[in-house]
Amino acid sequence: MYRTHNCGELNILDINKKVILSGWVHNIRILKKYIFIDLRDYYGITKLFIKKKYYLFKINNEYLIRIKGIVKKKNKNNIEVHVYKINIINKSKILPFNINSNGIPKVSKKLRLKYRYLDIRRKVIKDNLIKRSNIINKIRQYFLKKKFIELETPLLVNNTIEGARNFIIPSRNFKGKFYSLPQSPQIFKQLLMIGGIDKYFQIAKCFRDEDLRKDRQTEFLQLDIEISFINKIKNIIKLIEKFIKYIFKKFYNQRIIRFKKIKYNKAIKKYNTDKPNLINKIYNINIKIKKIKKKYNILSFILPNFLNIKNFKINKIIKIINIIFKKKYKKILIINNKNKYNNNFKKKKILNIIKKKFFSEYDILIIIIYNNNLKINKNKIFDKINKLLYNEAIYKKNILIPIWIINFPLFKYNIKNKKYYSYHHPFTCPIINNNKLSYKNYSKSYDLVINGIEIASGSIRINNYKLQKKIFNLLKIKKENINKNFKFFLNALKYGVPPHGGIGIGIDRLILLLLNKKDIKNLIPFPKNYYNKDIMLNSPSKINNNYLFKLGIKIIKKNKIYK
RNA sequence: GGUUUGGUAGUUCAAAUAGGUAAGAAUACGUGCCUGUCACGCACGAGGUUACGGGUUCAAAUCCCGUCCAAACCGCCA
Numbered sequence: 001m002y003r004t005h006n007c008g009e010l011n012i013l014d015i016n017k018k019v020i021l022s023g024w025v026h027n028i029r030i031l032k033k034y035i036f037i038d039l040r041d042y043y044g045i046t047k048l049f050i051k052k053k054y055y056l057f058k059i060n061n062e063y064l065i066r067i068k069g070i071v072k073k074k075n076k077n078n079i080e081v082h083v084y085k086i087n088i089i090n091k092s093k094i095l096p097f098n099i100n101s102n103g104i105p106k107v108s109k110k111l112r113l114k115y116r117y118l119d120i121r122r123k124v125i126k127d128n129l130i131k132r133s134n135i136i137n138k139i140r141q142y143f144l145k146k147k148f149i150e151l152e153t154p155l156l157v158n159n160t161i162e163g164a165r166n167f168i169i170p171s172r173n174f175k176g177k178f179y180s181l182p183q184s185p186q187i188f189k190q191l192l193m194i195g196g197i198d199k200y201f202q203i204a205k206c207f208r209d210e211d212l213r214k215d216r217q218t219e220f221l222q223l224d225i226e227i228s229f230i231n232k233i234k235n236i237i238k239l240i241e242k243f244i245k246y247i248f249k250k251f252y253n254q255r256i257i258r259f260k261k262i263k264y265n266k267a268i269k270k271y272n273t274d275k276p277n278l279i280n281k282i283y284n285i286n287i288k289i290k291k292i293k294k295k296y297n298i299l300s301f302i303l304p305n306f307l308n309i310k311n312f313k314i315n316k317i318i319k320i321i322n323i324i325f326k327k328k329y330k331k332i333l334i335i336n337n338k339n340k341y342n343n344n345f346k347k348k349k350i351l352n353i354i355k356k357k358f359f360s361e362y363d364i365l366i367i368i369i370y371n372n373n374l375k376i377n378k379n380k381i382f383d384k385i386n387k388l389l390y391n392e393a394i395y396k397k398n399i400l401i402p403i404w405i406i407n408f409p410l411f412k413y414n415i416k417n418k419k420y421y422s423y424h425h426p427f428t429c430p431i432i433n434n435n436k437l438s439y440k441n442y443s444k445s446y447d448l449v450i451n452g453i454e455i456a457s458g459s460i461r462i463n464n465y466k467l468q469k470k471i472f473n474l475l476k477i478k479k480e481n482i483n484k485n486f487k488f489f490l491n492a493l494k495y496g497v498p499p500h501g502g503i504g505i506g507i508d509r510l511i512l513l514l515l516n517k518k519d520i521k522n523l524i525p526f527p528k529n530y531y532n533k534d535i536m537l538n539s540p541s542k543i544n545n546n547y548l549f550k551l552g553i554k555i556i557k558k559n560k561i562y563k
Numbered sequence: 564g565g566u567u568u569g570g571u572a573g574u575u576c577a578a579a580u581a582g583g584u585a586a587g588a589a590u591a592c593g594u595g596c597c598u599g600u601c602a603c604g605c606a607c608g609a610g611g612u613u614a615c616g617g618g619u620u621c622a623a624a625u626c627c628c629g630u631c632c633a634a635a636c637c638g639c640c641a
Contacts (some may be wrong), residue, residue, distance in 0.1 A: 210640045425641045
């Protein structure tokens with residue numbers, strides 16, 4: 001028998017009970033007469049008290065031991081187990097890093113990934129994984145309760161022509177032909193709607209062969225949702241807002257400031273990006289002031305002020321500007337709607353223009369006028385100020401500001417290829433006025449961005465054969481490609497397709513936000529590193545020539561990274 | 564695909580003023596001491612071809628070149 005109790009559950013009520021415990025040696029302290037061990041298992045830590053006569057074998061950190069003992073009172077609220085027998089179940093090698101240190105151990109990420117199984121023993125990572133499980137569980141319950149049904153879609157699919165690169169899987173039965181791993185279950189979920197399924201969801205693994213970031217892995221979980229009999233974006237937006245509010249209330253103690261919504265075009269004008277971070281990112285705006293002479297440049301930006309940036313912080317920001325400009329600017333103007341900080345700027349017209357661009361009435365506008373011949377690195381200024389805001393104000397307050405970006409353009413133009421591509425994907429329903437459909441149309445699409453992180457993306461879909469074909473034509477997809485990739489789908493669109501739409505929510509990113517973390521690798525059991533390698537498995541790896549021959553594959557040129 | 568930074572005991576880091584004593588410390592490891600520790604403490608010990616290969620120099624961890632590996636940014640991410 002390995003255990004009668006686990007290390008987390010023993011308490012004052014168990015005093016004088018005989019117990020058997022198994023666990024890892026979290027920490028050991030050897031004195032002349034006594035030995036103290038903190039014994040750790042999945043559930044917690046129990047303190048052990050051992051008299052020298054029972055300590056017969058050398059024990060080190062992370063040895064796996066089983067003990068027999070009696071529960072005794074340690075002090076008012078705590079117990080310890082007085083041990084009379086110890087077995088070593090399994091010894092441990094000298095550790096590559098300390099597991100019992102608090103917080104993040106002082107060790108390179110490479111080692112933590114290489115010994116991921118040891119990293120998982122650490123409380124921080126273990127707790128993340130437990131929370132991950134809880135969150136995913138709640139998501140599933142939520143949508144099942146709302147009468148969605150959960151269905152799987154295949155992982156071995158066809159290569160898609162647009163978007164991110166696919167992972168390719170060679171076929172043994174059909175030499176020279178390939179499967180691909182899906183970037184999302186897009187077509188399948190639409191086919192489910194065509195099949196009369198009313199509300200579908202799936203917690204789906206998706207794959208994209210692109211380089212990684214802190215908030216991006218190549219294989220990731222997506223909460224995939226599709227609903228029939230809707231044709232307006234607000235149908236989905238309402239549903240998701242409710243869900244997001246629910247999940248954040250459950251796992252994130254801070255309230256959500258109400259959702260904002262902005263059209264793509266306006267977002268670009270206002271924030272210069274379609275993923276605005278309304279919290280810690282200041283944003284650049286271009287202001288023209290007529291009376292300024294040609295030899296001066298203007299640098300202007302807005303501090304989005306959800307956090308009551310006060311005078312002393314303004315002073316710090318000005319200090320940064322002073323350092324970078326070496327005080328050689330001509331003028332700094334600091335303006336908010338109440339003109340509280342600076343009275344030099346009284347021209348009402350300009351103020352009104354600025355007001356329109358302001359996100360909220362508490363925002364602060366900073367304008368710096370400086371001589372042309374000063375070479376200024378704007379990004380450096382923005383970076384420094386962002387850091388200041390992030391460290392001092394935002395990080396502590398855990399505020400979330402979700403914003404919907406809606407009505408993306410239907411197409412975008414790629415200058416390199418001189419080709420048009422779908423902004424979202426070719427199944428996105430266009431907004432059509434006066435029966436006109438061209439490259440300039442917008443679409444019934446929506447992204448949800450929270451604090452600069454793209455959380456969800458979706459659209460109302462095309463449910464009409466002719467319209468879908470027009471889109472393919474505008475994309476100039478060759479007939480043979482249409483036949484190869486989409487013939488079945490176009491065909492399906494001929495059979496009384498309900499209006500439908502949906503959304504995909506990045507679960508890993510959602511968890512990142514819910515747990516207020518920065519690096520997605522800490523929230524995934526076995527993440528890949530920056531170059532898409534699994535450092536522990538050392539994958540990807542070579543395949544022997546015999547097997548390659550069976551697949552009909554010959555390697556022509558080796559890439560350095562994959563040697 | 565592009566740019567940048569880095570690789571020194573098992574691990575985390577030092578080794579200044581652009582090369583100059585015998586490459587140090589903490590922790591982990593080993594032995595011993597210590598009346599109850601709780602990140603125990605104390606003493607002693609072991610542990611290094613400074614990633615690998617080449618070059619410059621009287622002299623290289625330090626400068627240069629190549630290879631390998633890692634971290635970060637950009638591109639990319641419908």
